[in-house]
Every structure is written in structure tokens, then in C-alpha cells.
Amino acid sequence: xxxxxxxxxxxxxxxxxxxxxxxxxxxxxxxxxxxxxxxxxxxxxxxxxxxxxxxxxxxxxxxxxxxxxxxxxxxxxxxxxxxxxxxxxxxxxxxxxxxxxxxxxxxxxxxxxxxxxxxxxxxxxxxxxxxxxxxxxxxxxxxxxxxxxxxxxxxxxxxxxxxxxxxxxxxxxxxxxxxxxxxxxxxxxxxxxxxxxxxxxxxxxxxxxxxxxxxxxxxxxxxxxxxxxxxxxxxxxxxxxxxxxxxxxxxxxxxxxxxxxxxxxxxxxxxxxxxxxxxxxxxxxxxxxxxxxxxxxxxxxxxxxxxxxxxxxxxxxxxxxxxxxxxxxxxxxxxxxxxxxxxxxxxxxxxxxxxxxxxxxxxxxxxxxxxxxxxxxxxxxxxxxxxxxxxxxxxxxxxxxxxxxxxxxxxxxxxxxxxxxxxxxxxxxxxxxxxxxxxxxxxxxxxxxxxxxxxxxxxxxxxxxxxxxxxxxxxxxxxxxxxxxxxxxxxxxxxxxxxxxxxxxxxxxxxxxxxxxxxxxxxxxxxxxxxxxxxxxxxxxxxxxx
Numbered sequence: 001x002x003x004x005x006x007x008x009x010x011x012x013x014x015x016x017x018x019x020x021x022x023x024x025x026x027x028x029x030x031x032x033x034x035x036x037x038x039x040x041x042x043x044x045x046x047x048x049x050x051x052x053x054x055x056x057x058x059x060x061x062x063x064x065x066x067x068x069x070x071x072x073x074x075x076x077x078x079x080x081x082x083x084x085x086x087x088x089x090x091x092x093x094x095x096x097x098x099x100x101x102x103x104x105x106x107x108x109x110x111x112x113x114x115x116x117x118x119x120x121x122x123x124x125x126x127x128x129x130x131x132x133x134x135x136x137x138x139x140x141x142x143x144x145x146x147x148x149x150x151x152x153x154x155x156x157x158x159x160x161x162x163x164x165x166x167x168x169x170x171x172x173x174x175x176x177x178x179x180x181x182x183x184x185x186x187x188x189x190x191x192x193x194x195x196x197x198x199x200x201x202x203x204x205x206x207x208x209x210x211x212x213x214x215x216x217x218x219x220x221x222x223x224x225x226x227x228x229x230x231x232x233x234x235x236x237x238x239x240x241x242x243x244x245x246x247x248x249x250x251x252x253x254x255x256x257x258x259x260x261x262x263x264x265x266x267x268x269x270x271x272x273x274x275x276x277x278x279x280x281x282x283x284x285x286x287x288x289x290x291x292x293x294x295x296x297x298x299x300x301x302x303x304x305x306x307x308x309x310x311x312x313x314x315x316x317x318x319x320x321x322x323x324x325x326x327x328x329x330x331x332x333x334x335x336x337x338x339x340x341x342x343x344x345x346x347x348x349x350x351x352x353x354x355x356x357x358x359x360x361x362x363x364x365x366x367x368x369x370x371x372x373x374x375x376x377x378x379x380x381x382x383x384x385x386x387x388x389x390x391x392x393x394x395x396x397x398x399x400x401x402x403x404x405x406x407x408x409x410x411x412x413x414x415x416x417x418x419x420x421x422x423x424x425x426x427x428x429x430x431x432x433x434x435x436x437x438x439x440x441x442x443x444x445x446x447x448x449x450x451x452x453x454x455x456x457x458x459x460x461x462x463x464x465x466x467x468x469x470x471x472x473x474x475x476x477x478x479x480x481x482x483x484x485x486x487x488x489x490x491x492x493x494x495x496x497x498x499x500x501x502x503x504x505x506x507x508x509x510x511x512x513x514x515x516x517x518x519x520x521x522x523x524x525x526x527x528x529x530x531x532x533x534x535x536x537x538x539x540x541x542x543x544x545x546x
Contacts, residue, residue, distance in 0.1 A: 001215040015043055017061045028052035062134045064398055070134040071099055071109045071518060073143050073159035080153060085126050088152035089282050092144050092188075093450065094118040097135060105126055109135035111149055137435040141186035145253055148185075150273050157263050160251070177224045182252050183211055184272055188449060191272075191309060192255075194221045196265040205444050206307065221266040224245075225259055236353065244353065246273075246335040256337050271307075273337045275318045278312060284453040285313055289438060292459075293317040293399075294325060298435035301379070301414075303404035308442045309453065310401040311337055311377070317399055318375055327372035332362040343374075352377075363387040376400040383418045389426070392433035406490070406513075407437040407458035408480075411473035431468040435460055439490065441511045443497065446504045454511060456480070463487075481517055489513060495521035 015033075018024045024047065032047045061069035082098045091097060095111035096118060103283065106128040110118065113132040123130055143159050150157070175378065184192045184202050191203040196218060199210045216224070226234070228247055237243040242260045249255070249271065255270040277531050280290060300317075302310045315338040321327060322343040329345050334352035341347075348369070356362035357375065360383035366374055371391075379385050379402045404410040411430065418426045436459040436523045442451035458464060458476065464486060467476050480489035494508040495518050505522070512518045 013043075017064055023057050023061065024052045040300075045383060050067070055110065058133060058138075059104070059136055061308040062136075068113055068132065068134050071107075073097065073109070073135065074161045075158075076100075077156050077158040079156050083153045083157065085128070087125070088147065088276070090122065091147075091152070092354065093448075094121065095135075095137070095140055096122060097140065098126075099133065101128070102131070105131050107131050107133060109110060109133055109140075111135050111137045111140050126306055132478045138186075142469060145182070145185040146251060147392070148253060148276055151276055168268065177228060178249055178252060180211065181249055181255060181270060181272075184270070185253050189272065192270040194224065194268040195262070195364075196221055196267065203307070205449060206442070218265060221268050222259075225257075225266070225268050228261075244335050246337065246351070254337075254339075271337075277315050277338050277340070280316055280320075282497045283309070283312065283316060285316060286455065286457075286458075288457070289313070289317060289436075290320055292436050292438075293320040294433055295397055297392060297397055298460075299388060299398045299400070299430075299538065300342045300436045300438070301434075301457050302399075302438050302440065303407065304403045304409050305403065308382060308440055313399055313438070313440060314375065314377075314399055315340075316345070318373075321345055321373055325372075328370050329369040329373040329375065330369050331375035332356065332359050332366075332377060333375075334359065346420075359384045360387075363391075367392070371396060373397045373399065379417075383399065385414060389429045389433050392435075393429060398433075400506050406477075407439040407456050408473050408476045410437045410439070410458075411468055427469050427471060431465040434464075434468070441490065443494070443503050444507050444509060446502060446507070452502050454490055454493040454508075455501075456493065457486070457488045461486040477513075481514070489517075491518045492521060494518055498522050 014068065015024075015029045019026070019029060028047065029052075032043055032052060059072060062068075063070045064255075068501055076099055082101060086096070087100075088097050094115070097109040098106060099109045100107040106122075106126055108119075108122060108130050111134075111525045113134060119130055119132065139159060143157070146159070147157065153371045180192055180194075180200055187202055187204055187209075189202040189204040189209075190206070193201045193203060193208065194216060197215055199215050201208045201210050203209075215514060222274050228249075229237070229243075229245070233243055233245055243258070245257050245259075247255045247257050254275050256273055257268065257270045259268050261267075267519065279473055280287070302313050302317075304310050306540070318329065318331070318338075319339060321329060322340055322345045325345055329340075329347045331347070331349045332352065333349060335354075336349050336351045340349065350356050350362050352358060352362070359378070360381055363376070363384055364387065366387070374388070374391050374396055376384060376388055376398065377400075379388060379400045388398050388400060402410060402413065404413050411434075414430060415423055436457065438455060438457055440455045442455050444451050461484075462481040463479065463484075464476060467473050476487060477489070480487045481491070483492075491512050491514055494503070494512055497503045498505050498508050498518075499522050508518060
């Protein structure tokens with residue numbers, strides 16, 4: 001018989017059960033409750049992290065609370081065929097894990113077995129009857145962190161048991177860099193931010209959350225980071241007072257890091273980078289970018305503020321090339337975030353500071369390396385931009401990111417890198433070379449954790465090329481409210497997300513350009529009763545050149 005989810009509100013709280021069984025004491029429970037108040041999550045994962053209780057004892061208590069069977073991921077091997085029944089995004093976001101197949105019934109581990117929405121979603125996704133069993137939130141977080149590194153659906157998975165003494169080590173608030181990075185991954189945050197005089201913080205869905213109780217005092221940030229630096233990196237930091245580097249922490253993940261000085265001391269930022277390159281579908285990237293990724297020549301620029309996913313979108317486009325095109329690819333990155341293994345293409349990744357001294361120097365010799373595709377981590381100086389335009393004009397596909405407010409202002413930002421006397425020539429070059437500017441923002445979801453992609457597009461057409469040549473790229477914004485295929489504003493994307501219930505109107509207001517236009521689009525969709533009545537997102541073939 002299929003087990004039914006039980007609402008935990010009808011049962012004693014987990015802390016009360018553990019206290020009654022004398023598994024924990026009042027002090028441990030109070031410490032876990034303070035941690036939960038600061039960083040969120042469920043009380044059980046904090047008790048495990050603090051070393052007050054182990055996974056097995058917590059699972060038994062949860063079973064007593066809900067009258068459901070429990071599963072220990074350290075004792076269950078999940079086969080490849082079983083993994084392929086459920087998408088990894090579902091495993092991660094819904095906090096579930098397929099455990100066994102009993103005939104047509106899928107035994108499904110769930111951190112929240114009373115989540116009826118997830119049960120309905122999984123039944124539809126898998127086509128199986130479900131039998132939910134309990135999972136530890138802490139175990140699930142550790143499993144997801146490992147699977148993001150190892151890959152899903154590639155090999156059988158069993159959660160490694162924690163080494164002896166690990167529970168005792170976790171009994172203190174996270175005080176070393178590895179622990180702090182582990183908390184970042186477990187909370188599904190984007191960045192770890194350490195500043196002298198401040199309590200360590202995570203950035204989760206774009207907002208800062210404190211971790212622990214004590215601020216980092218003088219020299220504390222440098223002491224945390226120093227063990228993870230090579231001698232060459234330490235020397236470079238001493239000389240340049242700033243250091244970009246990639247860091248791989250076994251069993252935790254891969255991170256893009258920056259160490260810098262402020263007010264005579266150090267600060268540090270680390271971004272969690274998934275080693276498994278996300279698909280267009282999981283990112284919410286529109287299909288037309290797939291076509292631009294396979295273009296034979298021209299310049300494609302991904303723009304937006306820091307922390308809004310430009311590098312991830314660029315990596316997804318490069319993954320399309322690697323899977324679908326026989327090409328020689330050369331990248332210049334600072335640092336390398338996503339590691340691409342050679343597929344149909346050769347992907348030669350060069351890191352600034354390790355393989356090459358600067359973006360400009362790496363690009364200066366790129367034509368001798370027989371590139372078909374050139375990927376530039378960021379257009380940030382005159383020489384790099386000059387070479388990128390030259391490459392795009394001479395039969396190469398150039399993909400790059402840039403910090404810019406929107407698609408149309410990117411044109412002026414590129415031109416302003418050059419001396420005034422070259423502006424006319426550069427406008428003509430850019431008009432001929434540019435294929436697409438894709439601007440993106442990550443907007444907080446209306447329900448649950450996470451963010452969703454909102455975007456705008458400016459791709460090549462006779463109208464766009466003429467405006468660039470004439471120095472009137474700013475005038476193209478007026479066309480973005482006219483539903484031209486090559487010019488689609490972020491307002492249209494935001495209106496679709498609001499009408500579809502994915503984001504709130506308040507969140508959309510943070511990124512919109514024209515509130516009245518957005519309201520008109522939303523009202524039009526509501527009157528028709530569906531978001532699809534908004535102007536369509538078309539993804540036909542690339543517009544002709546000339």
C-alpha cells in the first residue's frame with residue numbers, strides 16, 4: 001500500500017522527541033534554534049551540523065514524528081537507471097532522491113514528505129506511483145554538493161560516510177574556510193562574503209545572510225584564506241593587492257574567488273560554480289541563443305550586472321558548440337570557472353595569471369592558435385575589444401561577456417573604449433560584426449528559493465546596423481516596445497514571468513524600464529487568461545546579413 005504523507009504539525013516537534021529520548025540536551029537545542037533563526041533551514045540539519053546528533057539518530061526521531069519509514073543515504077546505492085528517472089534539477093530543488101523501484105512504485109526519499117506539490121510533480125515527471133520515505137536534510141545537502149561535482153546519471157551513487165570525529169569537528173560554528181564553503185553549498189547560496197569586522201555572510205538569492213556569531217577580527221580573513229593559496233598566488237597578492245583564483249575543495253565543490261584589500265585589511269568573496277554545466281532548459285535561456293552559439297562568425301555579447309549569471313550562460317553556449325560542432329575553441333578566462341572536457345570540439349581554456357598574463361596578451365597571439373571560436377571571459381580593455389572585433393570580422397565566432405546595463409547601451413560602452421577619433425571606424429566595424437547582445441537579470445521567484453531569468457535581446461538587422469553606424473543605438477529602445485523580433489525588451493520578459501506567476505509584480509519593478517508598458521502587457525495577458533497572449537518569444541533562424 002502506498003504510504004501517505006503526514007503533516008508534521010499533527011505530531012510532537014523533533015526537538016521535543018530528541019530531548020525526551022535524551023539524545024540531545026537543552027543547550028544543544030537552543031544553539032541549533034539560534035542557528036536556524038540566523039540562516040534558515042530545518043532544525044534537524046543544524047543539530048547534525050553542530051554535532052549534537054548523528055544522521056541515524058535524527059532519522060529515527062523523524063520516523064517517530066511522522067510514522068514514515070526513513071532512509072540513510074550512506075547505506076543506499078542509487079543506480080544509474082534509477083537516477084535517470086528524475087532530473088537532477090528536481091532532485092536538488094525539490095529536495096528528493098529516488099531510492100528504489102518496486103514494480104511500478106518508485107520509493108522516493110524526501111526531506112519534506114508532506115510536500116504535496118513535489119509529490120504531484122514527481123508523479124507526473126516519472127510516470128510512477130510514489131512511496132515517500134524520510135531523508136535527512138543534512139544528508140541530502142551533502143549528496144547534492146557531491147553530485148554537482150561528480151555528475152548525475154553517470155555512475156552509481158552512495159553517500160560516503162563521514163570520517164570518524166567529523167561530528168565533533170562540526171560542533172562549533174563554521175570557523176575555517178572549508179566549513180564556510182560547505183555551508184554555502186548546503187544553503188544553495190551564490191557567494192560567500194568575508195570582511196574584517198563583520199560576521200561571515202552568504203549571499204542567497206541576491207541577499208546577504210549571516211553565518212555564525214562572531215565577527216572576523218584583524219587579520220582573520222587572510223588567516224582563513226592563506227592555507228588555500230599557492231606560494232605564487234601569495235606573492236602575486238602581495239604585489240598586486242588583489243587576487244582572482246579558482247579553488248577546488250574536495251567533497252565540497254569548485255569556487256571562483258577574489259581576495260582583496262580594504263582599509264588596510266583583507267576581504268574575500270567566493271562564488272560557488274557547478275562543475276556540471278547547466279543546460280539551456282535548466283537556466284531558462286531562450287532557444288534562439290542556441291542558434292547564435294552555432295553561428296560561424298560574428299560577435300555575441302552576454303551583458304548584465306555582476307552576479308546575474310553571465311558566465312553561466314556563456315558556459316552553456318560553449319557546451320552547445322562542444323557537443324554539436326567540430327571546432328577549435330580558445331578561451332581566455334579570469335579565472336576558469338566551468339571546466340569543459342573535449343567533445344566534438346577541442347576546448348583550450350587559458351587562465352589569466354596561470355596560462356597567460358592578461359586578456360590582451362592572450363588575445364594578441366590567438367590567431368596563431370587556429371581558432372574557430374574565441375571565448376573572452378570579459379571585454380574590459382581597449383586592446384581586447386579591438387582584437388575581438390577584428391576576429392569577428394575575419395571569420396571567427398567570438399563569445400564574450402561585459403558589464404552593461406542593457407542591450408542597447410552596450411554598443412556605446414564598446415565604442416567609448418576607443419579614442420574619439422576612431423569612433424566612426426569602430427561603429428562601422430561593430431555594425432558589421434555584431435550578431436547579438438543578450439542582456440540578463442536573475443529575479444527572485446515568487447514562491448520558494450531560487451531566481452528565474454529575465455532577459456532582453458538586440459540582434460542584427462538592417463535597422464540595428466544602420467543605428468549603430470549612425471551613432472543612434474540609443475534610439476533602438478523605442479523599437480523594443482513594438483514587438484520586433486530582433487529587439488525584445490526586458491519588460492516583455494518580466495511581464496511574462498509575472499503573468500505566469502513565476503515572480504511578483506514588486507520584484508519585476510526592480511528591473512523594469514517602463515512600468516506602464518509592463519502593466520499593459522500584464523493586463524493584456526490577464527484579460528486573455530493566459531501568459532501566452534503576451535507578445536511571443538520567437539526563435540526563428542538567424543536574420544540575414546547585408
